[in-house]
Amino acid sequence: MVLTVDDLEDLYDNAPFAYVLMQPAGSIVAANATLSDWLGYARDALVGKRIHDLLTPSTRIFYETNVAPILHLQGAFENASLNLKTANGETVAVTAAASTRRDKADQTGLVRVALFKATERRRYEKGLIEAHKASQEAERATQRLLDAERETSVLREQFIAVLGHDLRNPLASINGGLRLLQKEPPEERRKLLLELLQASVVRMSVLIDNVLDFARGRLGAGIPLELKTGIWLAPILEQVTAELRIGSPDRTIETDFDLPRPIRCDPPRIGQLLSNLLGNAITHGSPERPVRVHADNDNARLTIWVANAGDPISPVAMEHLFQPFFRGQVRKSQQGLGLGLHIASEIAKAHGGTLDVTSTPEETRFTFIMPTGDG
């Protein structure tokens, strides 16, 4: 079939998209009936307007800064998202494409612009962007989980390695001690051996307690407390000190307790806290100088501090002191799990208190302070 002029006119006027011919700078030369229908302007009224005038203010800026430069550079653009503004102020979302008429005969540089309704497409794009955002968020959450899992896995490995090493040491001393006892040594020697065996057992039991507490803490429960009221702390602290003295008979531990009133706390935990601090002071303090323990309570708070002489803690070590598995520079045989200070600080926190450290060439002092109310 041969297309008549009427056919071609209809093809232009009633195309299922808006069709515009404009000057390169945007002045409309011709527009089809479809655009006139969409916007509610007579076709004559559209001629002479600038394409900018048909756009909402926001997409007008977008057109001028992002689309027009491309049209200048390339003579064409495709897939530009724009919003048209109708005569009565409604918005029509469109996708625009344009190409410049440029042949030898035509130097006007007129631009053909086709505008397709894009309401559904815009909704679809919005959905895609939201889905993209959601998937990014999910990915971040997975990454966080993975990081936490990795951290736990590293800790677990450290933990097993350290545990194997540190429980074996006291076990080896017990084994050696038992073998010596089998040879029925003299009374004096036997007494000494039994004391050493006892110390090794205490050390193992402390290690096991710490390990279990650490595992509980890591599982998110924190250090569990059994708070009791009316607790007189002095005998508990004396008992802990006595145990440590047995474990290190060649060391001097000076105590100074002023605990005139009962308080509310978890007594074995406070005992464990002091035990860990004392163990730390004995391991790291100067062997020639005494370790000093002080405790007092007034109406408002309980203070316990443990001080030792010896080299100060380095600033680097200070930062990691209360982290699990942190171990300072000591002889191998004296290494612990690196959990003692971590657990002591967790116990302090569980009591609503704090554990702080000061370290100078004269003295290193760990101070535990907790609020007591009136017990």
Place this chain on the structure above:
Amino acid sequence: MWRYVEPAFRSGFRTVLYDQVGAGGSDLRAYDTEKYSRLDGYVDDLIELCGELGLHDAIFVGHSVSAMIGVLASLKAPGLFGKLILVGPSPRYIDDGEYVGGFSADQIQELLDFLGENQMGWAAAIAPAIMGNSDRPELGQELVDSFCRMDPEIAKQFAHVTFTSDNRDDLPKVDVPTVILQCSDDIIAPTCVGEYVHRHIAGSTLVQLAATGHCPNLSAPGEVIDVIRAHL
């Protein structure tokens, strides 16, 4: 942006062109959302770049928001520029009392929302479609590519920084000879804004271009070249 203009000045001048960080051929790894949350981040880059090249008393030519970046750099680094040529500058796009910037705060907010919603529509979809559709072979793929390539998130922040900037107080401090090129029918920087800039930079020259739109350096390079040359 300067492809049609810059070659005219190669004989007689040493020309330096650069892409703002985050745009074109710049190294996207250098983009820092904190640094570029204010125009000042771009100002520091310009000063650093000129320092690296050992430039003093140079002629600065900038378009749109880059024009303001040049203005701010001239204040922060006295002696760097001996002349400012500002094409379509605007110290503030949002109307404020007596001041007419061309847009209401709501309109700018709508634009920023539109950019957020349509990052796919124009950053991911437009750019590749356009690249394959050039009927001007003299524009290398590289140029179109670099013009269109902008990370959607960066584009969004850049638009935010640009359209919410207010540097009106800086204009009176400018003490470098300044030429303002004002387009006709520029919706981004209307004539009244160009006149405002002219009034507030003492001794500045305002040149009204016949060119329409916001990018005369692309749409009417000949006129831009002539005006710049006349004022060198």
